[in-house]
Amino acid sequence: MDKMPRWxxxxxxPLISLLLAAVLSALVILAIGENPWAAVKMMVxxxxxxxxxxxxxxxxxxNFIFTGLAVAVAYHARLFNIGGxxxxxxxxxxxxxxxxxxxxxxxxxxxxxxxxGAALFGAAWALIPAYLQAKRGSHIVITxxxxxxxxxxxxxxxxxxxxxxxxxxDPATDxxxxxxxxxxxxxxxxxIGIEFSKAAPANVTFIVGLLACLVVWLLLWRTRLGYEIRxxxxxxxxAVYAGINPVKITMIAMLISGGLAGMMAVNNVMGEAExxxxxxxxxxxxxxxxxxxxxxxxxxxxxxxxxxFGFLYQGGAELALWTSIPRELIxxxxxxxxxxxxxxxxxxxxxxxxxxxxFRKGA
Amino acid sequence: xxxxxxTGRPDMAAPDAAKAPAIELRGISKSFGPVQANKDISxxxxxxxxxxxxxENGAGKSTLMSILYxxxxxxxxxxxxxxxxxxxxxxxxxxxxxxxxxxQHFKLVPNFTVLENVILGAEDxxxxxxxxxxxxxxxxxLAKEYELNVxxxxxxxxxxxxxxxxxxxxxxLYRRAEILILDxxxxxxxPAEADHLFRILENLRREGKTIxxxxxxxxxxxxxxxxxxxxxxxxxxxxxxxAETSPEExxxxxxxxxxxxxxxxxxxxxxxxxxxxxxxxxxxxAGVMRLKGINLDIRAGEILGIAGVAGNGxxxxxxxxxxxxxxxxxxxxxxxxxxxxxxxxxxxxRRDLGIAHVPEDRHREGLILDFHAWENVAxxxxxxxxxxxxxxxxxxxxxxxxxxxxxxFDVRPPDPWLAAKSFSGGNQQKIVVAREIxxxxxxxxxxxxxxxxxxxxxxxxxxxxxxLRDQGKAILLVxxxxxxxxxxxDRIAVMFDGQIMGVRNPATTxxxxxxxxxxxxxxxxxxxxxxxxxxx
Numbered sequence: 001m002d003k004m005p006r007w008x009x010x011x012x013x014p015l016i017s018l019l020l021a022a023v024l025s026a027l028v029i030l031a032i033g034e035n036p037w038a039a040v041k042m043m044v045x046x047x048x049x050x051x052x053x054x055x056x057x058x059x060x061x062x063n064f065i066f067t068g069l070a071v072a073v074a075y076h077a078r079l080f081n082i083g084g085x086x087x088x089x090x091x092x093x094x095x096x097x098x099x100x101x102x103x104x105x106x107x108x109x110x111x112x113x114x115x116x117g118a119a120l121f122g123a124a125w126a127l128i129p130a131y132l133q134a135k136r137g138s139h140i141v142i143t144x145x146x147x148x149x150x151x152x153x154x155x156x157x158x159x160x161x162x163x164x165x166x167x168x169x170d171p172a173t174d175x176x177x178x179x180x181x182x183x184x185x186x187x188x189x190x191x192i193g194i195e196f197s198k199a200a201p202a203n204v205t206f207i208v209g210l211l212a213c214l215v216v217w218l219l220l221w222r223t224r225l226g227y228e229i230r231x232x233x234x235x236x237x238x239a240v241y242a243g244i245n246p247v248k249i250t251m252i253a254m255l256i257s258g259g260l261a262g263m264m265a266v267n268n269v270m271g272e273a274e275x276x277x278x279x280x281x282x283x284x285x286x287x288x289x290x291x292x293x294x295x296x297x298x299x300x301x302x303x304x305x306x307x308x309f310g311f312l313y314q315g316g317a318e319l320a321l322w323t324s325i326p327r328e329l330i331x332x333x334x335x336x337x338x339x340x341x342x343x344x345x346x347x348x349x350x351x352x353x354x355x356x357x358x359f360r361k362g363a
Numbered sequence: 364x365x366x367x368x369x370t371g372r373p374d375m376a377a378p379d380a381a382k383a384p385a386i387e388l389r390g391i392s393k394s395f396g397p398v399q400a401n402k403d404i405s406x407x408x409x410x411x412x413x414x415x416x417x418x419e420n421g422a423g424k425s426t427l428m429s430i431l432y433x434x435x436x437x438x439x440x441x442x443x444x445x446x447x448x449x450x451x452x453x454x455x456x457x458x459x460x461x462x463x464x465x466x467q468h469f470k471l472v473p474n475f476t477v478l479e480n481v482i483l484g485a486e487d488x489x490x491x492x493x494x495x496x497x498x499x500x501x502x503x504x505l506a507k508e509y510e511l512n513v514x515x516x517x518x519x520x521x522x523x524x525x526x527x528x529x530x531x532x533x534x535x536l537y538r539r540a541e542i543l544i545l546d547x548x549x550x551x552x553x554p555a556e557a558d559h560l561f562r563i564l565e566n567l568r569r570e571g572k573t574i575x576x577x578x579x580x581x582x583x584x585x586x587x588x589x590x591x592x593x594x595x596x597x598x599x600x601x602x603x604x605x606a607e608t609s610p611e612e613x614x615x616x617x618x619x620x621x622x623x624x625x626x627x628x629x630x631x632x633x634x635x636x637x638x639x640x641x642x643x644x645x646x647x648x649a650g651v652m653r654l655k656g657i658n659l660d661i662r663a664g665e666i667l668g669i670a671g672v673a674g675n676g677x678x679x680x681x682x683x684x685x686x687x688x689x690x691x692x693x694x695x696x697x698x699x700x701x702x703x704x705x706x707x708x709x710x711x712x713r714r715d716l717g718i719a720h721v722p723e724d725r726h727r728e729g730l731i732l733d734f735h736a737w738e739n740v741a742x743x744x745x746x747x748x749x750x751x752x753x754x755x756x757x758x759x760x761x762x763x764x765x766x767x768x769x770x771x772f773d774v775r776p777p778d779p780w781l782a783a784k785s786f787s788g789g790n791q792q793k794i795v796v797a798r799e800i801x802x803x804x805x806x807x808x809x810x811x812x813x814x815x816x817x818x819x820x821x822x823x824x825x826x827x828x829x830x831l832r833d834q835g836k837a838i839l840l841v842x843x844x845x846x847x848x849x850x851x852x853d854r855i856a857v858m859f860d861g862q863i864m865g866v867r868n869p870a871t872t873x874x875x876x877x878x879x880x881x882x883x884x885x886x887x888x889x890x891x892x893x894x895x896x897x898x899x
Contacts, residue, residue: 222755222756223755224751227756230734231734234734235728237727238727238728238729238730241710241722241729242742243709243711243714
């Protein structure tokens with residue numbers, strides 16, 4: 001009875017969307033007098049051609065895994081959390097406080113402690129919108145996006161007025177102590193004889209991200225809580241009928257979502273910058289929306305979509321660095337991918353469904 | 364081109380051209396993907412008749428009418444209106460061809476007046492005043508002619524459902540409809556309102572209009588139509604003169620096998636009081652009082668049926684007892700008071716106490732349509748220890764459970780992995796009923812047990828309900844189908860406007876009396892019967 005086979009739904013639709021985005025991007029590059037094929041080669045070699053490129057690609061991927069999972073979990077409870085940006089900012093604050101003020105002698109201790117700090121602060125930032133949605137019916141989209149601005153303001157204030165080291169002109173915290181520095185993929189892979197670029201920022205958090213995908217999958221499809229979240233997301237009256245408390249589920253789903261978004265900070269604040277700077281999230285919270293959309297809100301889909309966007313980010317940066325294609329145009333290309341895979345999903349899906357139906361009738 | 368043919372006669376006027384069918388469909392086919400909703404359907408509807416189309420849910424009646432009204436395009440086949448081949452591409456062409464449609468779910472703007480609704484989409488110009496004046500005149504004329512009285516200045520949302528339906532009919536007549544299609548028109552009406560509707564239809568027919576009545580109620584077909592066509596699984600299985608057929612024959616044509624139209628049950632042997640309700644009151648989120656002090660009790664081993672027109676508080680009663688809504692008053696289960704607000708009043712607490720609930724709307728409440736059957740089979744009972752394995756849910760146990768229930772309740776296809784939405788209405792309901800009955804509850808709340816369920820499954824579900832009663836369980840049945848209430852109930856309570864108008868014994872009451880009570884009318888003779896039934 002399904003309109004098209006599952007493999008087509010999962011792979012063909014995103015693939016065609018991507019191809020459309022690529023074709024349009026190629027036309028844009030042609031229009032400004034550059035060679036699209038050369039640009040593609042540049043992106044691929046820049047993002048995937050060396051361990052240095054991979055190191056950056058996986059670093060971005062890790063960010064997007066966390067923010068993508070955050071959107072996906074909330075989505076299963078039919079909550080559209082677009083506050084990942086703010087929640088990740090606050091997660092950074094949690095990481096910074098843990099790293100600066102707790103005695104953490106070794107990264108093996110620092111990682112879980114900072115991760116918990118990040119998750120707690122991220123969840124706390126989702127708490128108020130969650131409460132307002134659950135109890136007062138204030139729309140979560142409005143409140144979470146407002147909280148992004150409040151988070152930026154709050155961080156600005158904290159960094160400029162309270163956390164900035166004396167004498168520094170930079171609105172950022174001090175460097176985190178040595179014991180909290182996370183091992184990079186270079187550090188992790190060297191003992192088993194794999195040479196990985198020393199300069200790339202990808203670090204152990206990538207593995208945490210993979211684990212997070214697995215845990216979210218187990219949560220959603222193997223636990224009672226996940227069952228209740230999904231049931232609530234499909235039908236609130238049905239959830240009430242089954243004795244599932246809508247207030248409780250809304251709160252829990254948003255707290256998990258905020259916690260996941262917050263945990264992104266382990267990667268960028270702790271793993272890369274090793275101090276908290278202004279605007280550390282760099283839009284990854286919003287990319288998470290596209291990642292979740294493209295990944296069909298499935299943890300493994302999110303992983304693959306995060307990889308793609310990691311590639312686009314790193315490849316785009318290379319393109320900006322080595323060609324005369326302006327930086328703005330690379331943003332346009334990324335936006336086209338988001339547009340086609342996320343927003344214009346139905347444009348591809350509907351004709352494809354019709355095609356499958358016609359094909360089946362013929363068969 | 365259509366309007367020319369409308370009054371005049373085709374040139375090739377053969378002797379029988381005068382009796383060209385108002386509507387003739389030839390070889391209509393329509394499929395949605397692999398599902399063939401209509402298979403080579405041909406039908407002739409003669410002018411000035413009431414033509415019934417009967418069939419189970421999913422038989423393709425609505426698809427066929429949607430094709431006729433231009434919502435769908437047929438894959439194959441031809442449509443002739445008054446003998447002229449007509450290509451109906453959208454509802455505008457259908458209206459121009461003189462077809463009017465009254466949908467099951469009205470398409471009215473609730474905060475517009477009757478007049479505004481009638482001219483909506485048929486305004487004569489940019490300014491409303493002339494159109495409104497013209498419509499007011501016509502409405503007065505139509506009201507006189509067909510007993511279609513509605514105050515043109517009433518706001519639609521203030522009207523009763525029966526009156527709203529009249530507005531829909533007026534809309535069609537205002538657009539010069541000669542052929543009127545009504546889709547399940549009596550589903551939301553009281554028996555009296557339904558009678559009035561049929562009088563209106565009779566008047567319309569006398570004026571030469573053609574009426575197509577789509578319904579699944581055999582009685583309406585028998586009482587009102589001249590001709591009846593039966594549909595089964597997308598095909599037209601028969602067209603017969605109503606006078607020459609019987610309900611039994613029609614039921615057999617609908618289902619494809621012999622059907623028992625009556626439910627076999629022995630007399631109830633009521634035991635101790637299982638549920639006692641005293642002065643139960645419910646206020647909804649808009650501040651409107653939905654239950655205004657209900658007093659009822661149900662004994663073990665009996666079925667209490669609640670009759671009433673939809674929207675008179677029956678849903679709220681079920682929801683309160685099922686733990687979906689808070690309330691005030693006293694409710695005792697097996698002598699122990701139930702909390703009606705706060706902790707311990709939610710649906711899972713009710714289930715723990717032995718109250719099972721088949722909700723009125725299985726799509727909205729009873730099932731998660733996108734979930735697999737096995738994920739639905741314990742919905743509401745998913746906290747049971749037998750479905751847990753450590754910190755995870757025991758999905759294997761759920762699937763085994765599903766297979767067992769599917770076998771016992773003859774759910775087709777017996778595939779636990781199929782999404783709930785992919786089952787037919789009857790099989791969906793069997794999944795819900797299996798889930799609730801198999802828990803062996805003390806009290807079963809069951810709302811609209813056979814709404815949108817095919818006749819074969821109705822029989823089965825009715826048998827299950829009676830079997831549960833015979834095990835000594837208490838059952839609260841809510842249904843808008845009076846026939847169903849009569850067939851199953853050991854006592855009948857009638858609800859109107861959030862109140863119980865009285866309790867009757869099905870053996871000593873009749874549809875007329877219940878119909879009056881459903882409209883809020885009680886008289887002294889009614890009170891006498893109530894006492895008699897309580898003594899008996």
